[in-house]
Amino acid sequence: MKRILVPIDFSESAMNALKHGIAIANKLDSDLRIIHVNTKMSAQVYLQKNAGLLVSENAEEWLSDIVYNCKKDYRVPGGTIDYKVREGNVFKEISNQAKYDDTTLIVMGTHGASGFEDKYIGSNAYRLVSASPAPVLAIRPERVWRGINKIVLPISNRKASRQKVPAVVGLAKLFDAKIFVVGVKEKGYNLLNSRVNVYVRQTVKFIEKNTKLSVESKILKQGDRAMVLLNFASSIDADVLATGIHHSGNPFDNLIKPFANQIINQSDCPVLAIPTKEMLSLSTNY
Numbered sequence: 001m002k003r004i005l006v007p008i009d010f011s012e013s014a015m016n017a018l019k020h021g022i023a024i025a026n027k028l029d030s031d032l033r034i035i036h037v038n039t040k041m042s043a044q045v046y047l048q049k050n051a052g053l054l055v056s057e058n059a060e061e062w063l064s065d066i067v068y069n070c071k072k073d074y075r076v077p078g079g080t081i082d083y084k085v086r087e088g089n090v091f092k093e094i095s096n097q098a099k100y101d102d103t104t105l106i107v108m109g110t111h112g113a114s115g116f117e118d119k120y121i122g123s124n125a126y127r128l129v130s131a132s133p134a135p136v137l138a139i140r141p142e143r144v145w146r147g148i149n150k151i152v153l154p155i156s157n158r159k160a161s162r163q164k165v166p167a168v169v170g171l172a173k174l175f176d177a178k179i180f181v182v183g184v185k186e187k188g189y190n191l192l193n194s195r196v197n198v199y200v201r202q203t204v205k206f207i208e209k210n211t212k213l214s215v216e217s218k219i220l221k222q223g224d225r226a227m228v229l230l231n232f233a234s235s236i237d238a239d240v241l242a243t244g245i246h247h248s249g250n251p252f253d254n255l256i257k258p259f260a261n262q263i264i265n266q267s268d269c270p271v272l273a274i275p276t277k278e279m280l281s282l283s284t285n286y
Contacts, residue, residue: 001079002030002104007094007128008083009036010062013109013141018066020137020270021107022073022081023145027174029076030104034083035097036063037090060085095131106136110264126261129245129273135167137240139270148175148239151272154182154229155203157195161244163276165203168242169211171272177239178214179207182232185222226262238269244276 006021008014018034025032036059063083074081086093098106110125125138153168155161172179181203183196200217207215220228233241243263264271 002028003101004028004030004032005094005098005101005103005106005134006032006034007036007090007106007108008034008063008066011109011141013111013139015066015109016141016143017107017109017139018070019073020139020143020145022070023147024105024107024137024174025079025081026073026075028104029079031076031079032074032081033097033101033103034063034066034081035086035094036083037086037088037093091127091131094128095133099133103134106132106134108136108138109141110138111141125264129260129264132273133275135275136273137270138264138273140268143268143270146239148172148177150180150236150238151177151240151242152180152182152229152233152236152238153203153242154184155196155199156183157186157192157199160276162199162203164242164244164274165206167274168272169207169213171240172213173211176213178216180232180236180238181207181215181217182229183217183219184225184228185219226259226266230263230266230268233267233269240270240272241267242272242274245273 004021004025006014006018008018021032024030038059060083063085067081067083070081084097086097094106097103106128108125108128125136129136129138148171151168151172153164168179171177181200183200185193185196197219200219204215204217207213218232220232222228229241232238241263243260245260260273264273
């Protein structure tokens with residue numbers, strides 16, 4: 001059976017992401033696993049609402065309580081909702097668990113950019129996305145679950161950009177969502193812009209040929225790519241904005257290509273970050 005993994009640090013953001021994870025698991029007919037990596041971070045918000053647990057400092061008791069309370073909303077025949085506690089580096093341990101479980105999707109809460117480090121070095125969500133072997137759905141704490149009806153699928157002039165398509169189509173099929181295939185013009189590069197047009201048309205044709213999903217294409221004017229896409233997603237009240245992420249061993253990679261980090265930090269709607277394989281490129285694909 002497929003499995004959704006939800007990292008929990010007992011924050012309001014993580015608890016909100018758990019609600020999204022349960023709703024998606026119900027649609028996917030998948031198991032759901034909560035993972036907590038022990039750190040010195042406090043769990044004040046969760047414990048304030050569950051005062052009976054204040055007598056314990058055992059994270060497993062808190063997790064057991066969360067699982068018990070979630071079972072009424074988790075409705076997968078034969079499915080399992082459980083938890084796992086790991087020790088070590090948060091992002092590495094979550095990624096290792098996702099790999100070990102052959103996780104289909106990680107659903108996690110994010111707080112967005114909170115300062116210099118998050119904006120220029122990378123938010124916590126971006127750090128996990130950069131290491132994750134599975135797609136990650138990053139969700140802001142104020143985002144209430146309302147289903148998935150509109151997905152923005154950005155396509156660039158790079159071939160790796162289209163590696164996102166199967167994952168986006170799979171998610172859209174679950175919810176019968178409409179896909180907006182979006183290209184962004186690059187200033188002064190007619191050849192690259194022609195390629196964007198071709199790739200957008202090819203993507204639309206692929207979706208129309210292989211699915212019964214509603215699909216619409218849009219070529220947006222040049223500008224800051226991230227802001228252009230964020231504004232478009234906001235204008236159509238999108239439910240998910242997809243982006244590709246290249247795993248790289250270069251420690252300065254995020255300084256060179258801040259696109260995905262900016263999207264994750266600033267998007268009002270959930271961001272689906274999908275691993276792609278163009279390992280040698282120093283440019284940011286979307």
